Amino acid sequence: MAPFLGLRGSRLSLAGLLGVMMPSFIALGYNQALLGGVLTLNAFEKQYPEISVVDAAPQEKGRTSAIQGTVVALYAMGGLFGALGCIGLGDVFGRRRVIMASAVVQLIGAVLLTSAFAFEHLIVSRIILGLGTGGLMATAPVWLSEISSSKRRGANVSTAGLSAGLGATIALLVDFGLSFASGGVGWRFPAAIPVLFSLIILGFIYFLPESPRWLIRKDRIAEARVVLTALDEMSIGNGKIEGEIKQVKSSLQLAGGGSLGQILHMGPQRVIHRAALAVMVMMFMQLTGFNAMTFYATTIFETYLHLDSVKSRILAAMYQLTSLITGTICVFTIEGLGRRALLLGSAAGNCICMSLIAALGSQPENPKAMHGAVVFVFIYHMIFVGGFGGVSFLYATEIAPLHHRATINALAIGTFWAFCVLIVEVTPIAIGFIQWRFFIIFAGLNAFIVVVVYFLFPETGGRSLEEVDQIFIKSSSIWDSVWVAQRLPRSVGEGEMEELGPENHSKTTV
Numbered sequence: 001m002a003p004f005l006g007l008r009g010s011r012l013s014l015a016g017l018l019g020v021m022m023p024s025f026i027a028l029g030y031n032q033a034l035l036g037g038v039l040t041l042n043a044f045e046k047q048y049p050e051i052s053v054v055d056a057a058p059q060e061k062g063r064t065s066a067i068q069g070t071v072v073a074l075y076a077m078g079g080l081f082g083a084l085g086c087i088g089l090g091d092v093f094g095r096r097r098v099i100m101a102s103a104v105v106q107l108i109g110a111v112l113l114t115s116a117f118a119f120e121h122l123i124v125s126r127i128i129l130g131l132g133t134g135g136l137m138a139t140a141p142v143w144l145s146e147i148s149s150s151k152r153r154g155a156n157v158s159t160a161g162l163s164a165g166l167g168a169t170i171a172l173l174v175d176f177g178l179s180f181a182s183g184g185v186g187w188r189f190p191a192a193i194p195v196l197f198s199l200i201i202l203g204f205i206y207f208l209p210e211s212p213r214w215l216i217r218k219d220r221i222a223e224a225r226v227v228l229t230a231l232d233e234m235s236i237g238n239g240k241i242e243g244e245i246k247q248v249k250s251s252l253q254l255a256g257g258g259s260l261g262q263i264l265h266m267g268p269q270r271v272i273h274r275a276a277l278a279v280m281v282m283m284f285m286q287l288t289g290f291n292a293m294t295f296y297a298t299t300i301f302e303t304y305l306h307l308d309s310v311k312s313r314i315l316a317a318m319y320q321l322t323s324l325i326t327g328t329i330c331v332f333t334i335e336g337l338g339r340r341a342l343l344l345g346s347a348a349g350n351c352i353c354m355s356l357i358a359a360l361g362s363q364p365e366n367p368k369a370m371h372g373a374v375v376f377v378f379i380y381h382m383i384f385v386g387g388f389g390g391v392s393f394l395y396a397t398e399i400a401p402l403h404h405r406a407t408i409n410a411l412a413i414g415t416f417w418a419f420c421v422l423i424v425e426v427t428p429i430a431i432g433f434i435q436w437r438f439f440i441i442f443a444g445l446n447a448f449i450v451v452v453v454y455f456l457f458p459e460t461g462g463r464s465l466e467e468v469d470q471i472f473i474k475s476s477s478i479w480d481s482v483w484v485a486q487r488l489p490r491s492v493g494e495g496e497m498e499e500l501g502p503e504n505h506s507k508t509t510v
Contacts, residue, residue, distance in 0.1 A: 005207050008230050012209070013148050017156050019204025020099060021144045022163045024136040025393075027106060027197040029167025031133055032291070033320065035072055035126075038175055038187040047184065050119050066429060073424040074123055076291075078109075078130020079137065080417035083410050086138040090406030095143035095211045098135060098406075100202060106132025107198035114192040129194070130417075136201070137393070138413040142405055145397045146211035147231060150464045154334040154394060161330060161389030165323020172317035179313060213402050213465070216248045247466045251402055263408065269401045270472040273481070277457060278396040278412040281343075284449045285392040286419035288350050289442035290384050292427040293319075293377065301374070315374065319381055326386035338461040339391050340482075343453045346387020351446035353380035354439045361436030392416075398460050398468055458485035 007015050038044045050067060082102065090098045109129030116122045141157050148156045171190065178186040212231070215224035228241045251269075263275050301312035334342060356376045363369035400408035430438045458481040460468050471488055475481040 004209055016144050016208055020201055021140050023197045023200045024140040025160045025163035026167035027194050028133050029164035030171040033168035033171040041186050043184050044187045048119055069425045069428045073421045074126040075130040076417050076420035078127040079134035080414055082131035082134025083138040083413035086135050086410040087407050090139050094214055095139055096205055098139045099205050102132050102135025103198045103201040107195055110194035114188050138410040141393045141397045142409050143211055146213045155331045157394035158330050158334045158390035160393040161385045162327025165320050165327050165385055169320035172320055176313040213248055251466045251469050263404055274399050275408045277399050278408050279415045281392045281395045282412040282416040283419055285388045287445045288384055288388055291420050291423045322382045323385045326382040330386045330390035335461055338459050339395055340459045342387040342391050346383055347446045347449040349383035351443050354443035358436050358439035458482045
């Protein structure tokens with residue numbers, strides 16, 4: 001049988017997108033939204049009275065809310081350890097094997113959650129489910145970015161936001177459809193669906209190629225040449241393929257040995273600078289406030305915006321459905337507008353929306369104000385997905401040097417999950433105590449993000465991963481990488497770079 005299912009060129013990378021990347025992030029969105037949609041189901045509350053806020057005595061509601069937040073956050077805690085567990089594994093065993101292992105762990109977690117009866121069983125299943133999803137998040141974007149051309153990399157990896165939104169939509173629609181069912185089927189059937197996502201990932205990744213950059217790093221040049229040839233639809237021995245191999249080798253030589261400790265040093269490729277940017281973009285993604293909305297959309301509409309149960313579930317599903325609109329727009333505009341423009345526009349729009357949600361939410365007795373708050377909740381989500389939701393996972397992978405890409409991305413995804421745990425733990429308590437004022441905090445955080453992105457985040461759009469290396473090689477501080485990226489010429493010839501200019505040849509390394 002022909003290698004890689006006989007697929008070549010854009011069709012091969014499309015198979016990676018549809019069969020691995022999108023199911024991984026559909027699973028993320030689905031798993032995040034699933035529990036929030038079933039928390040208020042009678043069958044679920046009877047099965048787990050420990051986290052039933054409705055049935056709790058008035059003096060116990062605060063404690064029960066805290067336990068509920070912890071159970072929801074355990075999925076994120078599993079994601080944290082799943083991502084951190086990938087540190088170095090992708091570099092040692094390859095991207096494909098880590099993706100396979102993560103998909104199997106996610107499948108096991110879904111089976112355990114579906115069959116859970118005891119409260120302890122629920123807790124363990126949520127942690128294992130998170131472990132698998134965290135591993136997929138840490139590895140799938142790296143793998144896809146390394147098998148995508150510079151022209152398609154942005155569009156391919158930025159489907160993360162669209163896919164997560166689609167997954168959350170599916171979860172909430174399934175939750176709503178089965179909320180009328182009697183007994184445990186209303187939440188057990190939805191809990192089993194991630195098994196399907198895991199099987200799709202396993203079925204595709206088995207036949208798809210390993211990252212050619214990882215193969216070159218392992219000195220498996222012949223295999224890398226076959227993969228690059230299939231991806232570029234070129235014949236073996238083509239000058240372009242040899243130029244790409246030469247460029248990757250050059251980047252590896254600059255990076256040195258690639259040990260974990262090197263991440264804490266600057267070096268010629270400014271490794272710690274780049275690791276900090278990758279970690280920051282994932283931290284900022286959480287600080288926009290999206291997970292506070294994603295995990296508790298139904299609860300926010302029903303409990304704090306005073307809408308009835310059926311209307312709240314429908315609105316929560318529609319809320320996630322808007323992801324498909326702006327997520328698609330992000331995919332088609334990310335190369336034209338660039339990463340910086342989408343991040344800046346997203347943070348600025350989020351700031352405005354959160355401010356208006358807080359202002360309107362401060363008038364609970366005014367139905368028009370409540371409806372207005374709902375509108376801006378929707379607008380917020382659309383702006384988020386069109387920017388941070390689609391760009392963050394891409395930016396974290398392409399900003400890192402090859403020798404440390406898997407490790408740095410694992411750290412970045414670990415940061416994503418760590419702040420997810422914080423946000424999910426705090427949200428039910430904060431909304432209960434300070435109510436609409438909670439959204440003011442996120443408005444301020446988004447304003448801060450605008451400033452940091454403007455001054456510190458260089459544009460990486462339309463460049464090969466090796467050209468991104470050049471941006472930092474030619475930078476001398478955290479402040480001038482944005483300037484260098486704006487002036488660095490695009491690659492010319494086979495594996496060669498034009499010089500930025502004699503005035504920028506020298507650089508200081510720490």
